[in-house]
Amino acid sequence: MSKNKVIVLAVLEGGMSKSEAARRYGVGRQWVHELLARYAAEGDAGLEPRSRRPRTNPQATGHVVRERILALRTELTTKGLDAGAETIAAHLEREGLAPPARSTIHRILRAAGTVVPEPHKRPRSSQRRFTAAQPNEMWQSDFTYWTLADGTSVEILDFIDDHSRYLLHLTAHPKVTGSVVVEAFLGTAQDHGLPASTLTDNGLVYTTRLAGGRGGRNAFETLIASLGITQKNGRPSHPQTQGKIERFHQTLKNGSRTSLRPTRSRT
Template sequence: MSKNKVIVLAVLEGGMSKSEAARRYGVGRQWVHELLARYAAEGDAGLAPRSRRPRTNPQATDPDVRARILALRAELTKKGLDAGAETIAAHLEREGRTPPARSTIHRILRAAGTVAPEPRKRPRSSLRRFTAAQPNEMWQSDFTYWTLADRTEVEILDFIDDHSRYLLHLTAHPKVTGTVVTDAFLDTAQEHGLPASTLTDNGLVYTTRLAGGRGGRNAFETLIASLGITQKNGRPSHPQTQGKIERFHQTLKKWLKNQPEAHTIADLNELLAKFRHVYNHERPHRALKRRTPSGAYAATPKAAPAIAAQGEHWRIRTDRVDADGKVTLRHAGRLRHLGIGRAHKHKRIILLVRDTDATAVEHGTGEILAEFTINPARGYQPKKQNTPGPKTGGVVDVSGHL
């Protein structure tokens, strides 16, 4: 028998006064009155413990905000974008709403059955992360695989800024080759400036350091060294070094799976251009404190290679040697004709220009074909006599001096 029932029976059947029952059972006289009234109205049910929860909660999430949280979860998931609590909070802020705490948003999602239970994960606080301090301090690059509608496998190449996660380049190709990587790097550098360093895995399109010394440097290694850019490569069989770009590939593929299938590489590149805009300008990033990558990339002064930081003027371009063995370069307001040699006619080259110094590097091999010191008084520019020929396999000085 409950204490409440004992108190009621002591008064109604034992003839005890309300004050005496209150003293004997250690309760207030008002509580005895309350119990008698409940018993009279509801019987034994009125004596059962009742919830002490307040009828209203001034801190409860507004129903409209709760509904918008669930709507955003559905919208973002349908688009193949991240739909976690941090992202939802960022979207609420953009809409002019004050978002509840991240834990509150997660509880709302869990209560609605939109969060699948997951095994306990390693706490984020235990992870050691490196992030570059400035934009262009380090670019990460890698490529991943995707399948067209007819099950043709293609490869997607990307460059990401380590500091801001800004997606600098994203294109699909039948196969990512050394030439594709070099062209993409040059295009990206023309648009965003040169990075101080790069970080990639040890694929042969990026480095030949694990090739047993065969073939010397590839075109990408030669180009990077000639520009004074520090080249970094992860440890073999240790993809965690390129963790940011590996995680990016998961985000990309999740988004692509929610889009119409691409039938051609051109179709896929249209989708990738759309994704690049969404990723850079619309999707808030948790690691960036809900900022977008474009906002983070523009917020801080950019780093540069040591040579560029010294104020020297650099130009990079690709060209093709004409039938007479020359390429044309505009310098000091006039067109200059650089004599590379008829032996190299029709070859694709990378032309590296620093002030009055120019170096022609064969595209795809990284071999130096000719070096020049431009004479402003002449239109035709002969190459330096000590330039390594095509059979000597010369390379560019890693110190950056052309």
């Protein structure tokens, strides 16, 4: 028998007053009064412990913001643009709405069934992440292809800091050549200092190591070696090594204006 039931029976069948029962069982008189009222209304069920969870949550996301989150998800997805929590939060800010935490936005999307579960995906805890420990410890570089609305093809060259993913350099060219890469590297180093190492794929503008030894070092390799910088290159056909800059290219294309039409991605 629960303590609540004992208190109620002590009053109803034992003849104790509410004050006496409160002193005897170490509770407040008001609590005894509430137990008797619950028992009268609900019987034994009224004496069971009740949840202390507040009936309202002042920090809960409001209806207007919640509905706008779902609407933005639909709008951005329909346009083929990135529709993740970060992007939705940025749109809310532009519209003058205070966005909730990114994790809250994701929970709202999941609850609405707009996020497709991936049960076969490896948990993040099982993944090994390789990130430079300090800024300028390593730069990643690559370039990707775009076609402008007027049909003009351009190649976009970029450098990012591996530690912070900070975009250090971004320029568009009719064609990315070895001299373009060298000039971009030197200009970026003048603004941000020299990196301890670089990480790129095996494109000929970065390295000739897969060219069968013909022609010796290219301009970028010669420059990096002369500055005492460690040059790293990913394995062939393994773009995951340069995953951070590949992910940046995806964000760049998904967030572009409709005046730009993406073509193929260099991997």
